[in-house]
Amino acid sequence: MADVLTWNAPRAAEHRTVASRAITEPRTVQWCLTAIVIAFLAVFLFLPLAIVFSTALRTGVVAFAKAFTDADTLASIRLTLIAAGIAVPLNVLFGVAAAWAIGKFEFLGKSLLITLIDLPFSVSPVVAGLIFVLLFGAQGLLGPWLVAHGIRIIFAIPGIVLVTTFVTFPFVARELLPTMQAQGNDEEEAALTLGASGWKTFARVTLPNIKWALLYGVILCNARAMGEFGAVSVVSGHIRGLTDTMPLQIEFLYNDYQYVAAFAVASLLALLALVTLVVKSFVEWRTAHGN
Amino acid sequence: MYRGTKAWAFIAAAAVLFAFATPPATGAAGQATILNVSFDPTRELYNDYNTAFAKYWKAKSGQDVTVQQSNGGSGKQARAVIDGLQADVVTLALAYDIDAIAQLGKLLPDNWQKRLPDNSSPYTSTIVFLVRKGNPKRIRDWGDLVKPGVSVIMPNPMTSGGARWNFLAAWAYALKRPGGNDAKARDFVTRLYKNVPVLDSGARGSTTTFVERGLGDVLVGWESDALLATRTLGNQKFQIVVPSISILAEPPVAVVDKVVDAKGTRAVAQAYVQYLYSPQGQTIIVRHFFRPRMPSVAKRFAPMFPKVNVVTVDAVFGGWQNAQKTYFADGGVFDQIYQPSQ
């Protein structure tokens, strides 16, 4: 399902040389179509970005900076970093393991496994949050046991980390899988026959080959982890200063009519999104120009 | 990349330790953090109150206290506390919600209400109407709310305390009319909810919908929110209409014993609720348009509040236990009448 999330390594020298007039549209049509597309993209992509920064800076840089002196906002930034800091490495570990198992071997049930890994993609974030409330909430399956042992998951930080891990679960695996499958086993088998151990083979042969896919997977996973809203909203308890992540803090500030502050925090996440896009472009460029 | 992976693992490990090392509620020397889980319209009130209390407590005990604040529909907040939200203090819209925490969550004793003066309600309020300036739809009383073409904004009784006060006030009006009985009241309230386009989960949410989003012709809700809207937004945009009959709302406060004992914050939490009854506390309360209990403060600020003819839950409905079970429990009257059938 996430094929579309893989960057498609552009084929080298891919420029389409249009030789004959018979297979191109008339100039006016070309300009029309281009104009329509540019207008569409401007309205749907450029405007939202623009309004984030425009509103954040609407009353000046001082007000913008002041938004980040609020204790609750700082706490939300800290919580977001913690959640991503745990979810992303865990999913990287899992992603590498899953891509190795699926990419390097043939076994029964492979399709099923891939479909199961894809599951979190197709689940609504709200449903994802509900799933964990039903498991760990005080009225949930494990609720009584958790309460008896004083362990708090829902309405506390562990719950937020768990749902973040759930919703970003497939990202790294799905990025690595096509690459690992495309590269096949040849190099690894060669290294192994030359006497390298499994771990050494992985470190010296596989990793360098998948490093760009891995980088992109990590960046994408991180962007999603930091930006997750629906699932975290359900399990967080909205305790300001304690269990509000950046997206939740944005919602609170916005509903409280503190527009400048809301968009100031939003601008941080928008910047992160732009960095993600830049990294993606860079990765594509590196892949096309010699890897 | 290999080095990068190691770095990530390190960060992850550090983050895990960081996350689970929840800071103790009472630090070694003088630091305490308490959580006040409150109903929806009290944001400004407790913002001010928390600052004042921190100053008072620091002067009195030398301890630095941070009061964290959570606002939301009263019923919803109560269920959150029952579900594990670690509230040191609850300040909700009606006694039943704290009763539920006592009985279902077993977090405080059943006789909690007797522990503080005035049935643990340091302030009261009531239900009034807020309309747009000029009152274009000519809304004078409850009866006008069921007219066709009138859009009424009220919150969801299943989550909001104010919404339940609204419901009972409307029911009481229909009961008190000549020839009024339960069947007629039910019919009246059914027609009333047909005129409600959206139910927010809390009273403040409804106020926001009416005031900021411009939806609806009339907002039925807390007098405190209505006064807030007309005072802070100026009388140019809204005006208050007092219905012929309303209900006396007594929002109670309580310390949540199980939580404060586990966290070691009993002293500061108890001081927190008691300070609400002090002259300073009562003055902050009245400044945020809640009716104070202290006679001297009430007398001084009496002109600020409209005259409202009120009944009580006990007199008309036999108390909250009864009212909740009849009207707001699963499958109760509200569930039966609110089948959006448009």
Place this chain on the structure above:
Amino acid sequence: MAFALRRPSIVPGFGLTLGLTICYLSLIVLIPLSATLWKASTLGAVPFWHLVTSARAIASYEVTFGCSLAAAATNIVFGLLTAWVLVRYSFPLKRLLDSLVDLPFALPTAVAGISLTSIYASNGWLGRPLLALGVHVDYTRLGIVVALTFVGLPFVVRTVQPVLEDLDAELEEAAASLGAGRLQTVARVVLPTIFPAALTGFALAFARAVGEYGSVIFIAGNMPMHTEITPLLIVTKLEEYDYGGATAIAVAMLVVSFAMLLAINVLQHWSNNRGGSDEREAAAHG
């Protein structure tokens, strides 16, 4: 027996990685999902059915699926156009726009939500002129469609682009040399080839839109029976602590999600077999 279950290989680590994978998968995905299905099963079939088919729930399905369909349809049209323009034409800032197409993937939904609401508010950059034309976007279904269009924008573009890039010029040249006009060539030669990919993108955009929450709830009116999306209904039921109701509707959504997942996998298979490069076929899973 091991050799029947998997093809033998000298590459090590199968046991370890597969074990780790299944362990993690179970902990994070399968066990929590089972808890949900267990809870749903405790409701009983008839109550479950009533909860799933209540008037309010059905109205929310109409809103959610209707608006998602409209958004996906918008995206298939404009996505095709965008892919065409990005692949076939060159113009200044093309690379920038191409990178920007992925913005909805990277931008948090809450940020998208408040941005879109601000743009289309009655005093917003686009809201004001649109209001002068009598078009309400904020707090209407149109607003929901706008938000869902944003969310699904990259899907069609990114599925169609590789196929367009790989399209052999010879096919079009052949058609042209046989006397076909440009429009005919595009309609009869190009479009059928990229159709499976476009359909896959459509399905992906639709599936994503159905579950979307953060981008929508700020701009929608959230009025039950009119502009309430199904995920919001689930959240409302949770706020009322109606766990049964929330779970029933969530399970209904899960069923639809899984169906969509299967459909998309099938579509991708079809698309890869119809007209893809060797590399993409090798990379296709399954």
